[in-house]
Amino acid sequence: MEGNNFTDEELSSDMEFDLDPCFINTKYECLRPTPLKPKYNQCLVELLEVIEHARELNGEERNALSYRHAIAALKAYPRNIESYAEARKIIGIGPKIGNHIKEFLTTGTIPEAEEINASEKYQTLDIFSRVYGVGYKTARKWYQKGYKSIRECMKDPYLTHVQRLGLELFDDFQKKMSRQDIQEILDILNKVIKTMYPDCMITPVGGYRRGKEFSGDLDVVVSHPQETVANNLLKDIVEILINKGHLKHKLFYGQPSAKNKKDVPSELISSHKNIMDNLDKCFCAFIQPSTRICRQVDLIIAPYSQYPTTVLGWTGSKQFERSIRNFAKKEKKMTFASHGLFLNVVPRRRVCVTSEKDVFDILGIPWVEPEMRNC
DNA sequence: ACTCAAACGTA
DNA sequence: TACGTT
């Protein structure tokens, strides 16, 4: 080892290339806090999100996932990335994304992201895919047919019922909701529901719970301590909302009876499903009184025993949910879903939880506030 | 070479 | 099964 005379500096740390020691370098985003509005790497994140979205529009889900891993890491990183070497040490940043970052560090932008932003094709696909009921396949189909605007899409002869609704509601659904908009609707839901079921629990989840200033929709979990009462909960709530003129449309209404019209005389099946582990959902277009704008409201009914997991499952972010499920499976031989936490032995066993924090504790994950689940 | 979350809806 | 949504 002669000839080497490392200084302390070289041996221990080098700001240019070492990761910040505060950063939790992991492939499981749920293990570290991720703020809604990071102080660092904002511009870089924005550009990578452009590429991520383009991959989604192309149906390249796995590539999109890789970009999301990298984006989530950069959002959680406690200082600006200053070198390629530093970036490459982050789990989830490999050669491709590393090179994008290298370009960003020298030029201040990422050429591929710029090209995507300038591309009429992606602009059009982006608009079409925002229609409720339209995914990347349909967006691509419409683009190939030569459609350029929502107006032209409305004339398509093969629209499904849901797509027709989505196109009708397009302008309203594009408008983001402020927290005050959401509060207004929550007040109504609280009044209407509590009048009929005073003991009902009503919890706003989704981006609103994570602290987002503006949300695309309102997600609400509703439950009731007496599970027998909870049976007709969704039906009753939707009925009242319709009677009071609050609902314009039901985008879909997950009720056990509608399905199962195949072989079995399904009264038993449907009631069985209902009492057991299935959450009912109604995604609806809710007329906001003060503005008359139609807002997407997702009502989720949970059996009381599944209330904590349902709230955890619907608070998000999407990447937080994917990561906690992946962690449960790979590291704990468990399965997490919004209807419960399960131990994957034979036979599979439900692990009872009484709070959101219970799930973190059982999985051995340090508690993460909802506002820090923005991965 | 395999994995990447997991559930539920319509047509 | 394909495609959609959370």
Added chain:
DNA sequence: GAGT
């Protein structure tokens, strides 16, 4: 696209 990246980790194992």
